Amino acid sequence: MHLVWENTIKNLVLLWTGSFKGLDEGTGSYHLSPSVWDAIGLATASSGSTIPSAYGARPPNIATDHTSTTADSWSFWTLYIGPVLLRRRFTDVKYYDHFIALVKLLHTCLGFSITTDCISELREGFTQWVLKFEELYYQYNPQRISACPVTIHALLHIADSIISCGPAWAYWAFPMERYCGLIRPGIKSRKHPFASLDRFVVECAQMVQIRLVYQLDSDPGFSLSKPRRPPSSGFRCPQYETTALLPPSRQNIRPDATILRKIEKCIATRYEMAGNIKAVKQCLAKAEISEWAKLRVDDGDTICATAFVSAEQDRRDATYARYEVLVDIHANRPRAKPVFKPETRYGRIQHIYSIEMPRCAALGIHTPETLFLAGITPCIVLASHSKLDIHYYREESKTEQFIDIDCVQCLVGRIKDHRGTWAIIDRSGALSRALYIPDA
Structure with missing residues (x-):
C-alpha cells in the first residue's frame, strides 16, 4: 500500500498545487491556490489537538513540513483529514468526488477481512477510478502523458494482489518502516553510518541474548532499561x-x-x-x-x-x-x-x-x-x-x-x-x- 501513500496521493497533491512535472491544468480546473493549500496545511497541523493520541502521532503541516510526512501520516491524512479539509475547496466538485471515491476504496482495502463481493467491488471501483483519473488529469492529451505514472496503472492490480496474498494489512511495509525508525537513532557517525548502524543492531541482539541466557526477564528486580509503570487495571x-x-x-x-x-x-x-x-x-x-x-x-x-x-x-x-x-x-x-x-x-x-x-x-x-x-x-x-x-x-x-x-x-x-x-x-x-x- 506504500505505492498509494508515497506515490498516488503525493502525485494528486502535486497536481492540485500545480507542481506536478510542470503540467498546467489544461482544460481542467483542479488547482488549489497557494493560500488555500497553506490553510489546509495549518488546519492539518492544528487538528492534532482535537484528535486523540490513540489515533497516532500529531499530523504534520503537509504544506510545509515535508520531512515529517511519512507514509503513515499520508495514510491518516488521506483516510480521515483530507475528506474534511478538501470539502468545498475545489472550484468543481467532481475533483473532490473523485478523491472520495479513492478514499472509499482504500477503506475497503484496509479491512481486516475482505469478502469475494468486496474483491469484485475493488476491481470495478479501481477500474472506474483510473478511467476517471485519465479524463480529469490526462485529458486524453498525449502532451500530458506524464500525468499517468505507472503507480496509477498499479491500482488496477490491487484486487488481484489481495486474492493472492490476503488483506493488505497482512503484508504491508509499515512494521518495517517502524523498525527503521527504531534503529535510525543508532547512527552516530556521518562518515561511517553503516558501520555505526551495524554495531547498534549487533549490540541490541547481544542484549536480547544476555536476557535469554541468564533468564533476566524472569527476575523482577533486574531491568536493562528504565522500568515502565504498569498500566492501571482500573x-x-x-x-x-x-x-x-x-x-x-x-x-x-x-x-x-x-x-x-x-x-x-x-x-x-x-x-x-x-x-x-x-x-x-x-x-x-x-x-x-x-x-x-x-x-x-x-x-x-x-x-x-x-x-x-x-x-x-x-x-x-x-x-x-x-x-x-x-x-x-x-x-x-x-x-x-x-x-x-x-x-x-x-x-x-x-x-x-x-x-x-x-x-x-x-x-x-x-x-x-x-x-x-x-x-x-x-x-x-x-x-x-x-x-x-x-x-x-x-x-x-x-x-x-x-x-x-x-x-x-x-x-x-x-x-x-x-x-x-x-x-x-x-x-x-x-x-x-x-x-x-x-x-x-
Whole structure:
C-alpha cells in the first residue's frame, strides 16, 4: 500500500498545487491556490489537538513540513483529514468526488477481512477510478502523458494482489518502516553510518541474548532499561465486563443537586420507575457514589471526563465518544406501545460515576449492585457525509444527559474545517458498533 501513500496521493497533491512535472491544468480546473493549500496545511497541523493520541502521532503541516510526512501520516491524512479539509475547496466538485471515491476504496482495502463481493467491488471501483483519473488529469492529451505514472496503472492490480496474498494489512511495509525508525537513532557517525548502524543492531541482539541466557526477564528486580509503570487495571465489576474505570477518583461523594437529579432520572428509566421518582431518591440517598477521571473500553480506547481531567495546552483531546441509545419511535404518542430502535450519537464525556446501589425492594434490587454511568453533552449533528463515516456539527447540547456506560462504544476525534464546522471522525468503523437484538 506504500505505492498509494508515497506515490498516488503525493502525485494528486502535486497536481492540485500545480507542481506536478510542470503540467498546467489544461482544460481542467483542479488547482488549489497557494493560500488555500497553506490553510489546509495549518488546519492539518492544528487538528492534532482535537484528535486523540490513540489515533497516532500529531499530523504534520503537509504544506510545509515535508520531512515529517511519512507514509503513515499520508495514510491518516488521506483516510480521515483530507475528506474534511478538501470539502468545498475545489472550484468543481467532481475533483473532490473523485478523491472520495479513492478514499472509499482504500477503506475497503484496509479491512481486516475482505469478502469475494468486496474483491469484485475493488476491481470495478479501481477500474472506474483510473478511467476517471485519465479524463480529469490526462485529458486524453498525449502532451500530458506524464500525468499517468505507472503507480496509477498499479491500482488496477490491487484486487488481484489481495486474492493472492490476503488483506493488505497482512503484508504491508509499515512494521518495517517502524523498525527503521527504531534503529535510525543508532547512527552516530556521518562518515561511517553503516558501520555505526551495524554495531547498534549487533549490540541490541547481544542484549536480547544476555536476557535469554541468564533468564533476566524472569527476575523482577533486574531491568536493562528504565522500568515502565504498569498500566492501571482500573475498577471493574461483573456487570460491566468490557469497561474499566480508571483513576484518579473521588470516593464517596455527593454530586451537586443538578447532576443528582439527572442521575435520578437515568436510574428511574433503567428500573422503569419514572412514575415513582421518590423511591429512586430514597434508594440513591443510601448509595455510595464515586467519580472517576477516565474509562477504558474493551481494554482499548481510554476516554477522559472533561470535568475531572484538566485542559492543558498541549493535551490532545480524548473526551469525545460515540455511543448508542435506544429511542422510542412512538415517543410523541403517549398511548402507543413503545417500540425501540438503536440510534448512534456522538458527544463529550463530562462526568463518570460508579454507584453502589443497596438492596431496594421498591426498585426490585434484591442484592447490591454497581452501576457505571456517564454524563454526556451530545453533539447536535447537522449532516453526515454521503459516502464516509464522517458527521458534521457546529455546537453541543447545553444539557448533560446520563447514560449507562455500556452504551459508550469508542473514542472519536474531531477536525474543524474552514467554515467553522466540526467534523467527527471515527477510525473503528463497524468494529465497535453494538448489535441490538430485540426481545422475542
